[in-house]
Amino acid sequence: MVPLKPVKNSPEDLPHTFSTHNPADDMHPTSRLILHIKNNRAGEEAFRFTGERIAAALERHGDAADRIDIRVDWDLDNFEKSMRDADALVTWDLPTAGLGDRAPHLRWIHIIGAGVEHLQPLTWLPPRTILTNNRGVHAEKTAESAAMAVLMLHNRIPAYVSDQRASRWNPVYVPPIAGKTVAVIGVGEMGGAATRAFKALGLKVLGIRRGGAPHPSVDEMHGPDGLRTVLGAADFVHVTLPQTPETTGLIDRQAIRAMKQGAGLVNFGRAPVIDHEALVEALRDGHLGGALLDVHDPEPLPAGSPLWKVPNLILTPHVSSDDDRSYIPATLDLVFENCKRLLNGESLKNRVDPSLGY
CATH class of the missing domain: 3.40.50.720 (NAD(P)-binding Rossmann-like Domain)
Structure with missing residues (x-):
């Protein structure tokens, strides 16, 4: 057996072949x-x-x-x-x-x-x-990040970040998160990991998945036709959808307006699933209480993107699951x-x- 050699990080040092061949x-x-x-x-x-x-x-x-x-x-x-x-x-x-x-x-x-x-x-x-x-x-890290995201939304961290930028003191007290409702849009591997974290926090979990098959950490599972129902019932919406022709633009202006007044939105899936213009509008007029986006289009997010300055919005650089x-x-x-x-x-x-x- 030929012993493996380290793969360096510069092109000139990276070996083109090594083998365990006998x-x-x-x-x-x-x-x-x-x-x-x-x-x-x-x-x-x-x-x-x-x-x-x-x-x-x-x-x-x-x-x-x-x-x-x-x-x-x-x-x-x-x-x-x-x-x-x-x-x-x-x-x-x-x-x-x-x-x-x-x-x-x-x-x-x-x-x-x-x-x-x-x-x-x-x-x-x-x-x-x-x-x-x-x-x-991604499951273990995704679960931790999902819990972090909804806890940040529940505790108004996006709003406090906006207040900090504006040198504004505006304390708001919130109860513990247990008993709130979260909707997971896309209960696959990543979404399933998120649901387990949410149950550990004492949340009621609603789910959307193709076919509507049950999941042990989801209290109510729906098929795609139940999207508006779960959006209207949730305090937090956690999106973990892949990008396909069916999911692109799924969380559009109507879907965002179907969410509860003051609800929070998280996207750990793919950026094109969400209508960002409609999201920005809902954050600016107060329909949504906050949002956290970990995925963007394009990536890296350009310095000139208007998203950087939207109130009550936290942007992370695609690190939630890695x-x-x-x-x-x-x-x-x-x-x-x-x-x-x-x-x-x-x-x-x-x-x-x-x-x-x-």
Whole structure:
């Protein structure tokens, strides 16, 4: 076995290949998997696959280590050459045109985020290739951030931040949060994590999900046709929807005006789900008591965006569900679990349905 070397953070130091290959396995080519990991050169260090992180994950998944050849480089470096032999690809983004011909052996692509809207429509996906995503990897951090967000809204922190900017002293006393109602719009992996945090705070939880299937932490689950009902009943609305043609603009002016007077809104899903012009209007005229947005369009949010100066609004830079310590190790655990499943002919976790876009 060739020992893994650290993956550096500069292009000139990043090795194009390293491998756990055992030459004795060459007589059994069908028992092996060639896995290409493409680090995002434009991305943050927190989301890079380093040699140390890969080596630690292989220690945790030793039963698969000797069956996988791992090649690591930057996203577009050597892409054409990489795809000639790739069985599997881990990446954030990729050139998709003609991929079926350029990657004749590619059986699986894993996207290191929960959303795949940047790759839609998924008509480019070769019929033989499975697409998976990172949903669920965010759960622990998402739960903490969801609790933080509704507690901030309940305790008027967005309003106090606006008061601070205006040098205005305006104390308002609020009771404990238990007994309030929160609506979670999109009870998937992230939304489900949020519901567990909300129940721990003593909130009544209403949910919206496709099909309306029940969830153990949701008191009342509705299908999409129940959106206006839950919006009107909730003190807080927590959005965790993916971006699809069906969800884009879903929280529009009518939906925002259907919310309770003084309610709070959180978006941990995707920015285009919400009509920001209508949100700003509702914050300025007092229909909503506050909002917290963690997702934006575009990102980074431009310095000239009017959102920076909207009263009773807190903006965070897309950090609610990610962290710099556990995100990549958890991603690698999911990747290596799916490597084993692929080698054994089993169904992969976190499959994306191309027809739904998530």
